[in-house]
Amino acid sequence: MKILIVDDSSTMRRIIGNVVGQLGVSKEDFDEAEDGVVAWKLLQENKYDVILTDWNMPNMNGLELVKHIRGEGSAHRGTPTVMITTEGGKSEVITALKAGVNNYIVKPFNAQTLKEKLDPFFR
């Protein structure tokens, strides 16, 4: 199980990585990216089982990244993608779901919530 964590906050990346670690994923099995551009570059070079991305990031935000991932010709169109963001508005959730995210988590979240949302992808 290989996971890509995309967030401009290093603290958030570590928090998510910690929870993912509790689900049995070792540190070697997840990569981190601080924005959409770095994430997209990693996606060109690696294959991931799950992508966890923030929305608001510099250079390329999470929504644009999801659109790239779900875009035509992308090798990751089928990769489960979860948006983890502070954007808690209904319209934002709808926008993200329309863009192609598989699940949506609003910060702050607890470890249990993240585990429950990720559990289907770990089976």
Add this chain to the structure above:
Amino acid sequence: MSMTQEEIEALMNDTAIEDKVEPADDNIDDILAGIDGIVDDEPSSDEEINIDDMLAGIDGIVESEEESTSDDMDDILAGIDGIVDDGSSEDQVDDMDDILAGIDGVTDSEPKKEIKKESPPADTLEDKIDQGIFPLPSSNEHKIVNQLNQVAEDSEEKASQIFDVLSFILDENEKVESALNKNSKFIESQVELLTKLATKFPNIQLLQDNLNEANELKNTCSNTRNVVAEENNKIFEAMEIMQYHDINRQKIERVMSVIKKLTTYLNGIFEDDSKKPEVQIAKHISGDSHNTVENEDLDDLIAEFGK
């Protein structure tokens, strides 16, 4: 629009000049310079003295340098019947009390403490900033967006360091748990062995004692493992709470964005694209609260110069 340091210093210099008590004849020079037809022929020192006398005679012009002194108080007291101050002896203090007792409204009480007048505002830059006369200089330390950005970056760095500490504790706890498990397995095997021996040799008290001690150790290991697990849960809770660092950072970034947009808007609304040179502005206009001359004063001043 924020002011540059140079603009603030220029503003300070102007104000400092205005704050100074200028000689009256300098003001006259300024006023007369503004009146057509009056030529400054450098009046002699005698004329300056006359001007001072004249100004002293004009109502409303008060020399601020004069302050009430103890001499004034002596004059007032001298005006009261029966008070004679020859300044000769202290015995007269008693007489003074008698006299004062006879004056209506004067009561026998402790002398009132003199009410200290508020000291005039100081002229330092810090004082003027404190009084709201000047804004803080627009240095990097006072630029709001810069400061907010720095707060966001610093707190990100510190949050990462806090996370390092929490991760270190988690890693150490993992080692403790591993050691506890190893010890527990050994103790459990000892309990099993001692239980068998104590059953087989019930008369040997030492075996029973060791079995009891091994059971205690087993319980201690179990309790310690629970403590470590609880500690880990608390660390995970702390890590979850650290999400608020990211949330707060985003709130700060939202404020920064509002300020940036507001700056752009204000720059746009105050922008002067007429390309006209800056007009010369009047320093003192009729109706201003200070430094304007009344018509009568103006006539007197003109008359003083024989014009």
